[in-house]
Amino acid sequence: MVTGPAVDRCPSARAALAISCAATLLVLVNFTAPVSTVQIIGAELAAGASEQTWMLSSISVGLAAFLLVTGSLADAFGRKRIFVLGGALLGVVSAMCAMAPTALVFVLARVLQGGAGAALLATGLGLLGHVFPPGPERARATGLWGAMVGGGITIGPVFSALLIKVAGWPLAYWIIAALSSLVAVWAAMTLAESRGERPRKLDLAGVVTFSGALSFLVAALTEGRGGWTRPHVLAFLAAALVLLVAFARAERKAAEPMLDLGLLKRRAFLAATVGALVTGAAVIGFMTYVPIAAQQVLGLSPLASAVLLGAWSGVSFVAAPQARRLIGRIEARDQIAAGLALCGIGQLALIGIGVQSVWWQLVPGLVLAGAGSGIANAALAGLAVQSVPPNQVAMGSGANNTARYLGSSVGIALIAAVLAMAPSGGGPAEDFATGMAWAAIVSAVLSILGSVVVASLRQRRTRTAERAAAESA
Incomplete structure (x- = not known):
């Protein structure tokens, strides 16, 4: 019998872990x-407030719309194949971002970046679920994968802020294009192919209705900041509702659905999905605006505001791999619930930050939220692949990440709407500070409610198990 961690004894497992983590970080x-x-990008591309919101949320649209699609395709046609295609596509569309002449082109390229990133995330986590068996080995691997989520969020803002000082904002996207191409080549030369037990047909009806519904929903939320009763906003909301209903009907009728709706009957799967959705909406959505608030309210530079955000994302990066120590002591569902609750407490600690505040007053709240994010990210990654059958691990990871990035897109639009509706009367800095206080309250409430919901999704005990427990008592 072979013992020891899979990453120490299996070169293919080591390669899969390294490539998946590198792609997720990127x-x-x-x-x-x-x-x-x-x-800065918005000023150079003549983008208004609404267009800048789209610049922040557009990649989430692509991620949310295509994570399930690419997860399903990976299970059907090969995880390595879809991973390599995703890396190559990310390289091409990142170059499009760098050359974008207008805000519209930049936003469209970011949507395509989301689709390419979806292929890397869904197949990367699916590869880990395939090569690492359930238990401590998989927990360690998914913990490292979760750490890359925090690591990427830490590096991204600093990376772009530094490059603006050197050569302007397009350089960041040229570098991302080059690194994406290298990851694609590395995967093509190293990874072994894996797929589900048998080929599956593409669920075209599911792809069209699901991606369309998410696109209209995010469009409505983003445009809603200018007025929720405007005709085109109401039309977007109606279209999203119709397409979601159509998606549910299509999946029930499909012989091989993109998303097996029967998985929603599994409480572990539902807990992972709800946890990811709340993480995106309540945590990532709010934290996206922290650097902007640091610049507008506290007067920090882009680089200093990015470093400040690292108090959240950096702690998340450190906490995620350490969460494996909780395995066997605390269930993954309870880790997610605890992580969300900690995020909520950290967000509440950020209320009251104003123009008279100094940067270090944000640090305690950001650190608490970062610790919560790290614990939740690690547990979400593990539960996403544990809660589905082995031949559907890419679907499970795709569904989980879809919920996360749908949540983040909704969260960014929600915070933008809260900022627009917040009471005003002072100067721009004072008004933004007031809006962020309200945003912190809304996000904290969502985080804590999400924690309660996830904690309540305990596995039902069967009558046989209840009878056995009663007899042993």
Whole structure:
């Protein structure tokens, strides 16, 4: 019998872990790259407030719309194949971002970046679920994968802020293009192919209805900051609802659905999905605006604001791999619930930051939220692949990441709407500080409610198990 960690005894497992972590780090660096520089990019591309919101949320649209699609395709046609295609596509569309002449072109390229990143995230986590068996080995691997989420969020804003000082904002996207191409080549030369037990047909109806519904929903939320009763906003909301209903009907009828709706009957799968959705909406959505607030309210530079955000994302990066020590002591569902609760407490600690505040007053709240994020990220990654059958691990990871990035897109639009509706009367800095206080309250409430919901999704005990427990008592 072979013992020891899989990463020490199996070269293919080591390669899969290294490539998956590198790709995840790169996708999250790209995801957060505009967070500290969106105002500079927006000024150069003549983007207004609404267009700048789209610049922040557009990549989430692509991620949310295509994570399930690429997860399903990976299970059907090969995880390595879809991973390599995703890396190559990310290289091409990152170059499009660098050359974008207008805000519209930049936003469209960011949507395509999201689609390419979706292929890397869904297949990367699916590869780990395939090569690492359930238990401590998989927990360690998914913990490292979760750490890359925090690591990418830490590096991205600093990376782009530094490069603006050197050569302007396009350089960040040229570098991302080059690194994405290298990851694609590395994967093509190193990874072994894996797929589900048998080939599956593409669920075209599911792809069209799901991606369309998410796109209309995010469009409505983003445009809603200018007025929720405007005709086109109401039309977007109606279209999203119709397409979601159509998606549910299509998946029930499909012989091989993109998303097996039966998985929603599994409480572990539902807990992972709800946890990811709340993480995106309540945590990532709010934290995306922290560097902007640091610049507008505290007067920090883009680089200093990016470093400040690292108090959240850096702690998340450190906490995620350490969460494996909780295995066997605390269930993954309870780790997610605890992580979300800690995020909520950290967000509440950020209330009251104003123009008279100094940067270090944000640090305690950011550190608490970062610790919560790290614990939740590690547990979410593990539960996403543990809660589905072995031949559907890419679907499970795709569904989990879809929920996360749908949540982040919704969260960015929600915070933008809260900022727009917050009471005003002072100067721009004072008004933004008031808006961020309200945003912190809304985000904290969502985090804590999410924690309660996830904690309540305990596995039902069967009558046989209940009878056995009663007899042993």
